Amino acid sequence: xxxxxxxxxxxxxxxxxxxxxxxxxxxxxxxxxxxxxxxxxxxxxxxxxxxxxxxxxxxxxxxxxxxxxxxxxxxxxxxxxxxxxxxxxxxxxxxxxxxxxxxxxxxxxxxxxxxxxxxxxxxxxxxxxxxxxxxxxxxxxxxxxxxxxxxxxxxxxxxxxxxxxxxxxxxxxxxxxxxxxxxxxxxxxxxxxxxxxxxxxxxxxxxxxxxxxxxxxxxxxxxxxxxxxxxxxxxxxxxxxxxxxxxxxxxxxxxxxxxxxxxxxxxxxxxxxxxxxxxxxxxxxxxxxxx
Amino acid sequence: xxxxxxxxxxxxxxxxxxxxxxxxxxxxxxxxxxxxxxxxxxxxxxxxxxxxxxxxxxxxxxxxxxxxxxxxxxxxxxxxxxxxxxxxxxxxxxxxxxxxxxxxxxxxxxxxxxxxxxxxxxxxxxxxxxxxxxxxxxxxxxxxxxxxxxxxxxxxxxxxxxxxxxxxxxxxxxxxxxxxxxxxxxxxxxxxxxxxxxxxxxxxxxxxxxxxxxxxxxxxxxxxxxxxxxxxxxxxxxxxxxxxxxxxxxxxxxxxxxxxxxxxxxxxxxxxxxx
Amino acid sequence: xxxxxxxxxxxxxxxxxxxxxxxxxxxxxxxxxxxxxxxxxxxxxxxxxxxxxxxxxxxxxxxxxxxxxxxxxxxxxxxxxxxxxxxxxxxxxxxxxxxxxxxxxxxxxxxxxxxxxxxxxxxxxxxxxxxxxxxxxxxxxxxxxxxxxxxxxxxxxxxxxxxxxxxxxxxxxxxxxxxxxxxxxxxxxxxxxxxxxxxxxxxxxxxxxxxxxxxxxxxxxxxxxxxxxxxxxxxxxxxxxxxxxxxxxxxxxxxxxxxxxxxxxxxxxxxxxxxxxxxxxxxxxxxxxxxxxxxxxxxxxxxxxxxxxxxxxxxxxxxxxxxxx
Numbered sequence: 001x002x003x004x005x006x007x008x009x010x011x012x013x014x015x016x017x018x019x020x021x022x023x024x025x026x027x028x029x030x031x032x033x034x035x036x037x038x039x040x041x042x043x044x045x046x047x048x049x050x051x052x053x054x055x056x057x058x059x060x061x062x063x064x065x066x067x068x069x070x071x072x073x074x075x076x077x078x079x080x081x082x083x084x085x086x087x088x089x090x091x092x093x094x095x096x097x098x099x100x101x102x103x104x105x106x107x108x109x110x111x112x113x114x115x116x117x118x119x120x121x122x123x124x125x126x127x128x129x130x131x132x133x134x135x136x137x138x139x140x141x142x143x144x145x146x147x148x149x150x151x152x153x154x155x156x157x158x159x160x161x162x163x164x165x166x167x168x169x170x171x172x173x174x175x176x177x178x179x180x181x182x183x184x185x186x187x188x189x190x191x192x193x194x195x196x197x198x199x200x201x202x203x204x205x206x207x208x209x210x211x212x213x214x215x216x217x218x219x220x221x222x223x224x225x226x227x228x229x230x231x232x233x234x235x236x237x238x239x240x241x242x243x244x245x246x247x248x249x250x251x252x253x254x255x256x257x258x259x260x261x262x263x264x265x266x267x268x269x270x271x272x273x274x275x276x277x278x279x280x281x282x283x284x285x286x287x288x289x290x291x
Numbered sequence: 292x293x294x295x296x297x298x299x300x301x302x303x304x305x306x307x308x309x310x311x312x313x314x315x316x317x318x319x320x321x322x323x324x325x326x327x328x329x330x331x332x333x334x335x336x337x338x339x340x341x342x343x344x345x346x347x348x349x350x351x352x353x354x355x356x357x358x359x360x361x362x363x364x365x366x367x368x369x370x371x372x373x374x375x376x377x378x379x380x381x382x383x384x385x386x387x388x389x390x391x392x393x394x395x396x397x398x399x400x401x402x403x404x405x406x407x408x409x410x411x412x413x414x415x416x417x418x419x420x421x422x423x424x425x426x427x428x429x430x431x432x433x434x435x436x437x438x439x440x441x442x443x444x445x446x447x448x449x450x451x452x453x454x455x456x457x458x459x460x461x462x463x464x465x466x467x468x469x470x471x472x473x474x475x476x477x478x479x480x481x482x483x484x485x486x487x488x489x490x491x492x493x494x495x496x497x498x499x500x501x502x503x504x505x506x507x508x509x510x511x512x513x514x515x516x517x518x519x520x521x522x523x524x525x526x527x528x529x530x531x532x533x534x535x536x537x538x539x540x541x542x543x544x545x546x547x548x549x550x551x552x553x554x555x556x557x558x559x560x561x562x563x564x565x566x
Numbered sequence: 567x568x569x570x571x572x573x574x575x576x577x578x579x580x581x582x583x584x585x586x587x588x589x590x591x592x593x594x595x596x597x598x599x600x601x602x603x604x605x606x607x608x609x610x611x612x613x614x615x616x617x618x619x620x621x622x623x624x625x626x627x628x629x630x631x632x633x634x635x636x637x638x639x640x641x642x643x644x645x646x647x648x649x650x651x652x653x654x655x656x657x658x659x660x661x662x663x664x665x666x667x668x669x670x671x672x673x674x675x676x677x678x679x680x681x682x683x684x685x686x687x688x689x690x691x692x693x694x695x696x697x698x699x700x701x702x703x704x705x706x707x708x709x710x711x712x713x714x715x716x717x718x719x720x721x722x723x724x725x726x727x728x729x730x731x732x733x734x735x736x737x738x739x740x741x742x743x744x745x746x747x748x749x750x751x752x753x754x755x756x757x758x759x760x761x762x763x764x765x766x767x768x769x770x771x772x773x774x775x776x777x778x779x780x781x782x783x784x785x786x787x788x789x790x791x792x793x794x795x796x797x798x799x800x801x802x803x804x805x806x807x808x809x810x811x812x813x814x815x816x817x818x819x820x821x822x823x824x825x826x827x828x829x830x831x832x833x834x835x836x837x838x839x840x841x842x843x844x845x846x847x848x849x850x851x852x853x854x855x856x857x858x859x860x861x862x863x864x865x866x867x868x869x870x871x872x873x874x875x876x877x878x879x880x881x882x883x884x885x886x887x888x889x890x891x
Binding site: 090091093098105106261269271276 | 619625627672673675676677678679680682683684686687688690691694695698807811814815818822847848849850851852853854855856857858859861862865
């Protein structure tokens, strides 16, 4: 394995981990409500920007980060309460427009609260590159990959072992049946938005030291997270993570070896190519329609 | 000459055989009923016979045409029409338009004449509308000539599907549990309707739990159990077949009927709620 | 009875024609004419997009891509290579139709959110090609476009364009209404409600979806070409994701499966940003809030909601078409 390949792989993993976190957010909300939340990218922005503001105000990371995550989660809960819940039963396309409206609203709000400039966040633990297999990697990249891994493990424990997690899973499989066994599905829906928003915020905070952040950073990250979730198969947790990593690595590789001009387009070319052959994504359900 | 010939038909879902190695022929002008307990594979068979499902093995031929592996619209174009147990009514249209959609194969025209609405098309449309209205009356829906499909009761929707299927001018008509969810009076009217269909020269395949209806109208009966043929033959012979009596009409018949009714009731309720 | 059934078509066309004819009475300056022309162009796109989304029930989050392709095709052929504008527009339209035909078949096999993703991706890819291939397109800075000339006659000025676009909008609405009330149009509405139900009466659903996808792409492309010649300049923003969203919002805001709704949606949402400029920095926030609010409180869209009020007692079968999802 050449050093250059290793370099691209590590960069791809870093980017892919962020996509995976955003994609997990899409999947969690989709499972609970069958809504595609196009405002998912804004949670990423809110996480990053809030941390920037709080640290600039002198707060240490240990305090600023939890506060920023909490702020994003609150926005997520508010989104569910005031925009999604009142529109229950609306068509797929209506819900898509509502969440896109929400994302435009949040972006506009961010522009008013903050500004249109790029903001850098200090790396968590310095910026001395570390050499791995001939490639160099920023400590922040290791943070991204490590934290993502920890979150994935925590989520699989949460959905597999805890009562609340199982309730959320049950709701995603059959809302009516879940309701019948006494699960408060409204609460599940509500919490799923909070959880997804928190995940998005974590992604935004993790990546901000590497790529900087700004009021509109959520647009592309949101779309690529959606692409990752679709690539893996909507609603599949494993799919979201694999989809994110595949897109991140493919994007970095093609930018490195082919052309960086079309770096942002690669994700969409891949998703179209995959969907042409696998209309339900890599890990999506493939049930035949019952009539 | 048989109208429909089915040979060695199988359908697997995952590892489960929903339909296994079925062969039978249907004579033109007859009423051919398919009965069997819930989960016996009756609806799967209908889905296979209309191209909605693709068979895992076997062949389906209508007259001289081998239809195996074709799309549903190709089955329709060869003259097979059907109704659905779970209604597939076009709820975004009026009752009349639902039936007009059924006239699609006769009405179909080029894109240019559709966009420009040529006088010829306008005339054809008027004729189509009138024919659709006639069909609605034919199935007893004269009260719903100007109704939206989403404003019609369950029993009327079942007839609407029959009218739509008839509009395609089929040679073979498959009815999937037409009596389910109907009240006894409505169910009784089905006998007459099926009789009128065969009178028009339409061959009827009937999937039904209502034994009174099945025994009253059928020429031939196929009994399915776990996707396999349990018995087949003229209605009277099947009725007296000991295997059938034991497996289906026998000691558990009463129980079966009550379960069937309970399910039909639930379906009606669900449909009402859905509306 | 027949004349009553036909009323929504002829009556609506007549009303639209009257509005277009009388609007100049209140258009007191060039700026208002300019907005009216933009409304007309967006309305043409929306009438086509509504056939796809509202009637056939197939979502597209990438139609700005076709609009942009139309605009840039005309711009490049007419301005860079000196083609006569009408020939450039014709060639561009054919090319966009061919593109839609080729990608439409695999894309339209997808359903729901997967279809949304694929169309979104298609739009973004077109956008990125436009931004990146700056040798032809001028890149992010855009490209200037020669005015539309037919023979020796140069079509210039907001007032003249107003009448041209007005006439074309009427034509687009007429074509769309004809299609909807034809066997093919009924087939589209049928497959929207139940694809299997449509197939078993002999309708080839895939073929019809492809047909309406190509038609809607052609409407968008022609409007894009016209917009390029009208404003004399195109930027990649015309092909961007946000523009796709604006177009879909216009359709849904006006009311899905309502051709006149698409026109109303285009009119309101094209004018709204002009009004919102008074909010300055808060413009984006207000726009997002309006989008959310109307969809929450009027999920069926404006025109069907209003029509429903009028029709509360007596139902008219011919034009009631609402989505049930």
